[in-house]
Amino acid sequence: MNSAPSPDPAGTGALLGPADVRELAGALGVRPTKQRGQNFVIDANTVRRIVRTAGVRPDDVVLEVGPGLGSLTLALLESAERVTAIEIDDVLAEALPATVRARLPERADRFALVHADALRVTELPGPEPTALVANLPYNVAVPVLLHLLAGFPSLERTLVMVQSEVADRLAAAPGSKVYGVPSVKAAWYCEVKRAGAIGRNVFWPAPNVDSGLVSLVRRERPVATSASRDEVFAVVDAAFAQRRKTLRAALAGWAGSAAGAEEALTGAGIDPRARGEALTVEEFAAVAEHRPKREGDGA
């Protein structure tokens, strides 16, 4: 019997296991920071599960945010046509193309790295992305998600890993305690649902909270309204800035007066005594349409 040690004792193939992550981080001198939400996945089964849950197809052009050391990137590259990843960290951004070339050389020409803050990215190299799959940096997860959904309408399917509590908020339905600005804004673009839970022990370093997967599928038909997205989002922001108040009171500043807010709400068929947490995105759009005209508004 040949007793030579297996070149892949953990059975992860090209993917990164716990020892690979620590070794790569050590070689690069990476010390994960909370400020940048750096918790790296060390479990190949978890990244395989994320790719499977995202429904990544061989013709997908996948956008990833925060590839870090490449745990998820490598699994995405094994399944997709192309992967474009946006990384803010200088050391990680510089190292990742070499990691991809070393571990998955036959797919390396399908990978592009954009060294930037995802919140500032408005253009990407190569073909339009069809899917967003990411273990998002937790401190900027919602703004990054909304920025990319707005900026890249070609993104049909999204699967993101976020803090469990943020996952609940994104996928919340009207009437739920955690329904709020992220829920309504995400619903403007997509059908949103929770797609599973992820424990802390699959990360290095382990975070203090559990994580959750959220699936967002672009709406077939956008919300039917004559109001613009920004007009609708202005009502949403105002309604939840004072979420304990009735909409009549909470929207007074937005409408110019409480009477104006009442006019907009009744015009939209909404009880002025209701609270923002009761309204669907379509109802917020109807309120935006009925905002009373004010001096200074365009003709």
Ligand SMILES: C[S@@+](CC[C@H](N)C(=O)[O-])C[C@H]1O[C@@H](n2cnc3c(N)ncnc32)[C@H](O)[C@@H]1O
């Ligand atoms: C939770 S880690 C995920 C790392 C890797 N995808 C994984 O699953 O192991 C978040 C990553 O996002 C990066 N990051 C943080 N803020 C960012 C931003 N504004 N734009 C792009 N990348 C960011 C961090 O440097 C880090 O690599």
